[in-house]
Amino acid sequence: MAKSLLEEGHRPEVFDRQPDLGGVWLLRSESKQAGAYKKVRFQTSKYTSVFSDFSGPSGGGHFYGVSDMHRYLSAYAEHFNLSPHIRYRTEVTKIVACADRWKVTVARDGEIRTDIYDGVALCQGLFWKPWQPDFAGLSSFQGQVMHSGSYFDEECLRGKRVLVVGNGISGMDIAEDATKSASKVYWAMRRPKLIMPRMAGFVPNDFQSPASLLADGDPAQMLERIRHSMPDYYRQYRKSGLLPNLDEFREQPVVQINDGIVQMVANGQVEAIIDEIDEFQPQGCRFKHSQRNLDVDIVIFCTGYANGEYLDSLPGVSMQDDFAMGIFHRDNPSLVSTSCPLGIAYSGTFFFPEMVARWYARVMSGSYRLQDNELNYHLDRRHGAVMGPIASLVFGLKLGLLPDPKREFKAFWQLLNLPSFPQIYRLRGEHSDPDAANRLEELRKLSLTNGKQTAALEVVKHRILAGFDDVVLRDLLRRGEIEERDYQGAGRYATRAIVFDWQSQYIMRGDAAARSETTPAYGAPHNHVDDEDYYRKLLGQLKTGELDNQGLLKALAI
Structure with a gap:
């Protein structure tokens, strides 16, 4: 945010209650209540999980760990001279409207300051x-x-019988980590999810293009592709008993990333229990369906984080109701939230706040004026999750960072078929980077992108073109931006056009799911990336065809 504001000529002042850069990625062992644990590694590769204008130090593996991320953020701050603008160990205690501005109170070392x-x-x-x-x-x-959130490393588990509850990212990581020191590791989950390693063959699992995400997919084909392309992994997966069947996968079309847990379950190092906990007892717990009693010494709940409607420092302002698109304060857009209130699928978790920052900086400069339809867009229970790569496209088109597909369809389509590399969004527009094209070409070679267009991708192409009116299509045809078969193909998909409006980035729930108010068992609460509840609601949409982008089911990462 600070860098984007500086680009637009503003004077940012950053308050951070922590002693150093990093946020949840600032590793600490003392009095830990939240944030990264020692073992954490990114689920997405360093090629998609960086800022668009800084690739970071060279070397290291494909996936950042905690120390790698801290090193990257420190290098970023130094490269753009951001440190002079940051006030560490300073907590924001109150934010209130003051005419069309904001009165902010902060506390540092017992001193109170208001500006x-x-x-x-x-x-x-x-x-x-x-x-x-x-x-x-x-x-x-x-x-x-x-x-x-309190877990740091496996030392606290030495010699103990450990029960890990939940099969999100942290549940898999900690169950795997616990085998280094615990006497016995149990891993409880209500139902299995599809688990994939970080690498898909020779490339990271997030090297999937937005165009492929938009293609219609069949979950059965995905499971078959795993069986044929990763036979050793598939055999271990079957042996572990964790492989979801087709119905289970359709019910929970979510893919989790972990490199070791499947093999550990298959080899007996971790005992997986697919059941619900009925109740706890003095020595352990009893499971609901099997009625099994389990004695353990320690229970680790890997059940996510609560995202409240209100912030303590922002009295009377609802993060749910008062922020258009979940981003801009509806009445005064000079107040913005960079934290997406929904889970972000595929890549884009790291990149999303940067796009919001670039947008906000232009709003504050007056070079972008928010429209009524933007300020009136409201996130509600129908919005399940954000598809990161599609969100980036929507931002890029909105801010003029991508070729206009109605004028430069060839260039737009070429970028749409690359993995979601952030450098794409520095090729043109305000604050473009002259080195972005060279860096992007290096990444294209790394991704082994061959440029071949499958039948499924051709359908995506024609569905995008179907969203243009005939005058635009004829102009594209006349200028050689599309071919005659593309023009004809667009006509066949008039009722299934893909339009990159604001809603196109969301995985939408059905009306029944939007109305239901369920209580989470041991998954994360609503509006959290580990939340299992809304994935189950997608089943009805998959059956009725209400889910716009069924390419979700083809993904190998989330």
Whole structure:
């Protein structure tokens, strides 16, 4: 955010209650309640999980760990001289409207300070308030109870019988980590999810283009592709008992990333229990369906984080109701939130806040004026998740960072068929980077992109063209931007056109799911990336055809 504001000539002042850069990626072992644990690595590669204007130090593996991310952020701050603008160990305690500006109160070392600012950007992130289910009998359990937010490394588990609850990212990581020191590791989940390693053959699993995400997919084909392309992994997966069947995968079309847990379950190092916890007892717990009693010494809840509707520092302002698109304050857009309130699927988790920052900086400069349809767009229970690569496209088109497909369709289509490399969004437009094209070509070679167009991709192409009126199509044809078969193909998909409006980036729930109010068991609460509840709601849409982008089911990462 600070860098984007500086680009537009503003004078940002950053307040951070922590002692150093990093946010949740600032590793610490003392008094830890949230944030990264020692083992954490990105689920997406460093090629898609960086800022668009800085690739970072060379070397290292494909996927950043905690120290890698801290090194990257420090290098970024140094490269763009951001440190003089950051006030560490300073907590924002109150933000209130003051005419069309904002009165901000901060505290540092017992001193209170209040100033007036033209704008306020909320960049605190989402993963700070651990959420833990309240099971019957939990207070009677005589062992240790902790949340993954408090977990640092396996030393606290040495010699103990450990129960890890939840099969999101942290659940898989900690169950795997626990085998290094625990006497026994149990891993409880309500139902299996599809688990894939970080590498798909010779390339990272997030090297998937937005165009391929938009293609219609069949979950059965995806499972068959895994069986044929990764036979050793598939055999281990079958042996583990964790491989979801087709119906289970259709019910939960989500893919989790982990390199070792499947093999550890297959080899007996981790015992997976696919069941629901019924209640806790003094020595352990009992499971609902099997009625199995399990004695353990420590329970680790890997159940996500709660995202409240209100911030303590922002009284009377609803993060749910008062922010258009979940981003800009509806009445005064000089207040912005960079934290996407929904889970971000595929790549884009790191890149999303940068696109919001670039947008906000232009709004504050007056070079972008928010329209009524943008300020009136409201996120509600129908919005399930954000497809990161599609969101980036929507941002890029909105801010003029991509070729206009109605004028330069060839260039637009070429970029749409590359993985979601952030450098794409520095090729043109304001604050473009002259080195972006060279860096992008290096990444294209690394991705092994061959440029071949499958039948499924041709359908995507024609569905995009179907969203243009005939005058635009004829002009594209006349100038050689499309071929005659593309013009004819667009006509066949008039009722299934792909239009990159604001809603196109969302995985939408059906009306029934939007109306339902369910209580999470041991998954994350609503509006969190580890939340399982809304994935189950997609089943009805998959059956009725209400889900716009069924290419979701083809992904190998989330």
